Amino acid sequence: MEYRAFGKTGLKVSRVGLGAWQFSDAWGVMDYDLAKKTIAAALEAGINFIDTAAVYGRGTSETHVGKALRELRAREGTVIATKVPGDLLRAGDVVKAARKSRERLGVDVIDIMQVHWPPCWYNVPTCEYMKALEGLVKEGVIRYIGVSNFPVKLLEEARQCLSTTDVVSTQNRYNLIEREAEKELLPYAERNGIQVIAWSPLAKGLLTGKYNPDDLPRFSDVRANDPLYAPDNVRQIMRLVQALREIGDKHGRTPGQVALNWLIKAGVIPIPGAKGPEQVISNAASVGWSISDDEARRLAEISDSLNISYVTW
Ligand SMILES: NC(=O)c1ccc[n+]([C@@H]2O[C@H](COP(=O)([O-])OP(=O)(O)OC[C@H]3O[C@@H](n4cnc5c(N)ncnc54)[C@H](OP(=O)(O)O)[C@@H]3O)[C@@H](O)[C@H]2O)c1
Structure with a gap:
């Protein structure tokens, strides 16, 4: 595993993290033992950055992450990022929600x-x-502040509210298909030393190449109504998957690993979600090698040529 500085914090985190939304009803991994095995495999592969949130299973994900890290004696050396929901941002609620997250995670400080x-x-x-x-x-309940899904102007305003600390990270949707973050956010983050964390880095599994537009499963998870999974969109995305496959073949890697490597090469930290040890082991192998500049450009060009629409009804 390779590690990188996390913004200006001084923390060193693995170049790929683990997304823990999967440990919730949204994705279906409610079973603690499976969550623990997945986390154990992540740690074994050198991943030391785990992203969770209070809303993931209304605390289930945080509870599973905290318990697993305790049982695996891995709290020290693991960087835990969690989130306060946008619905709970009145001052008193922020404090209450953060204390509850800390309790569920079972840590001294988030x-x-x-x-x-x-x-x-x-x-x-x-x-x-x-x-x-x-x-x-100041109170020591949390160490650093990050934001997620903020437009640049609001992120800037948020930073101006702080006098003794700064926003250290921004977490946004970013993958080879959905690249809006490149327009304003990435350049702003780069100029200001703010770490970008990419959510849905595999486009919820589409970039692994395992889904076929003519034989899509009937999803009962978060993808049930995801416009990206509309057959017209999936059909187009297969062109990108084909290129990921060709590039992957040259490097002895899977399409998903190439898709993650494309993000890593751009300096962002992808946090692919994993539903089991095999997936996390595979995702960890997106680090330690690199696609070439030409290959990265080819993928971006194919992505540019797609005409994905979210208006599917
Ligand atoms: N801040 C936010 O608003 C926000 C929003 C969304 C997500 N997130 C964070 O980002 C993380 C990742 O995003 P995401 O869960 O939306 O999508 P993702 O990471 O793009 O896709 C995850 C899904 O892809 C499939 N997968 C993962 N690794 C695989 C592998 N090696 N081989 C084959 N299939 C694989 C799995 O589903 P199947 O096996 O069922 O296909 C998995 O559930 C979340 O866990 C969460 O921490 C944050």
């Missing part, structure tokens, strides 16, 4: 507390929740 999404519907002033988070840093 390494990175991210605002899961901005308070889109509730008009909570930005400085109200950012200052509440800053208070939690």
